[in-house]
Amino acid sequence: MTVPSLASSLSDSVTASAARLGMADLAPQLRRSAHADFQADGVLAAARTLRRNPRQVAAEVVAGLPDDGLVASAVVAGPGFVNLDLTDRALLAQLIRRLGDDRLGVGTPETGVTTVIDYSQPNIAKEMHVGHLRSTIIGDALVRILEHLGGTVVRRNHIGDWGTQFGMLIQYQVEHPEPAPDDTGTMGRLATLYRLARAEFDTDSAFADRARRRVVALQAGDAGTVAAWRNIVAESTRYFTDVYDRLGVRLTDADTVGESAYNAALPAIADELERRGVAVTSDGALCVFFDDLRGPDGEPSPLIVRKRDGGFGYAATDLAALRQRVAELHADRLLYVVDARQARHFRMVFDTARRAGWLPATVPAVHVAFGTVLGPDGRPFKTRAGDTVRLVDLLTEAVDRAREVVAAKNPGLTGAALDERAWQVGIGAVKYADLATNRTRDYLYDPQRMLALAGNTGVYLQYAHARVRSILARADGGHTTVDVTATLEPAERALILDLDAFADTLAEVVAGHEPHRLCGYLYRLAQTFTTFYEHSPVLRATGPQRANRLALCHLTGDTLRTGLHLLGIPTPDHL
């Protein structure tokens, strides 16, 4: 069941009042205010188009507000703001409505919408690093939110399991036989192999040629080469699965459809683009050109579908994947959670797909771009050795640091229970730190900040949630009946108003594919709850006040738990 927010009900009231005055298309522009519960600023804009005195128009709108028990006071302020305070009864009635729905009244607006979302995308035989963390965490949060809103979500982990680097890896293995892949679930052996093979590839052109021939053998299906490839992919996949488990991300083998899966479809992609006149041959390569995309020489720069040597690059693969997602997976929306550096690539891919007729105008395709991870020097992050930070090392350190703090605060907690709590806190901290900032910004890698356990962090939210649970546990459960005739204190009003904004916030998050807005919302909610916690004792209260405060705790706890769950952050009952 969808429970309209107080803000939207109020907005409707203002719209209705304005309509009766002949202002049919007034947008109330309702927002929270320091001067009242809400302020409506839209009257100002409307008055201008009417060429009337804004304060006068505002006064008329105020006078025409329906008398439905929602508004306690409506006054005109400043140049023509309408300040609106709600009645305590309306706030408490709204509390009842949200509590009465097991999904907090957010409804299922995504029902019937299929989203195919592409995220994580690690590369075979390469370590996962902080950049993969961003894609994985943002993607996971969007999946959880869309599913919570009733949507059908198809996850696609488009792993890099095909391409030139495999010729390099396999050829190196052939020339430098090593023990068979171990089964320890670490990337160590493959990472070493990659580094050695890359070094030889870059310095020995004869080896590079042999590696390229090996690619041809792989693509032609040579049995021995394919077997070697399968081994490498399997070893990497075990490692990725281990990392996803440690992250608490629900990506499985079923969601993993790598670049190789589209191999057979590539020739048809090229043929069709050529036949339709979308792609043309240039310098021997099959290319799609775009009028407004040019290179340094001023010439149009292409999307290369098929290379001069007849091979296919990732443009062809992405096009094949896109077509399959629309035609066979019936996507109503395509999301790609990928580094912002790929912006031009995706623009070209989407544009090409539109021209080819594979991407109908009704299906939005969005590059959910995130900024580059930068080091302390403001340059793309590399360690002194030239490597990026291994994701597993970051996670290990996060959990280790959390374990120290958890153990210090909970001397009785040991063994598996301690490990569990440390994991919940440490992973929560990392995820929150990653999700809390606007994804489009470049991202400064700062372990001090990511692993912090005080201030605006995941722990703050977990802590607020645990405090709620503690109160509820001591309250002896039971059904609490809200008394709508009670008088609310400021901290209680503020809490209800924040709680009521949950559903609207989720809608914003989906509209902009911006999980950081949910972080910001939950942090404000936790702050508001903490203020309430400091000012309004629950268990020492009596009668209707106690019941109402318990109800507030119930809804706060459920909202924090649901919201954190949607971000993939665990919510232990005790901290």
Add this chain to the structure above:
RNA sequence: GCGCCCGUAGCUCAGCGGAUAGAGCAGGGGACUUCUAAUCCCAAGGCCGCAGGUUCGAAUCCUGCCGGGCGCGCCA
């Protein structure tokens, strides 16, 4: 050269046209016989990169500069 993203407190970031620009961290001062002090309170800290423009109103929209990051033909 062209294009995309970014520029807000010492640091890291919120703020998607509204009233006095907000958090956290760092640094200063306070609060645990009271539902969890992983918390809270107080003080301090700002030419919102610069300059124009639109508007009753601009950190927010537009234009131009300046600075940083990234991208632009056979890697992905």
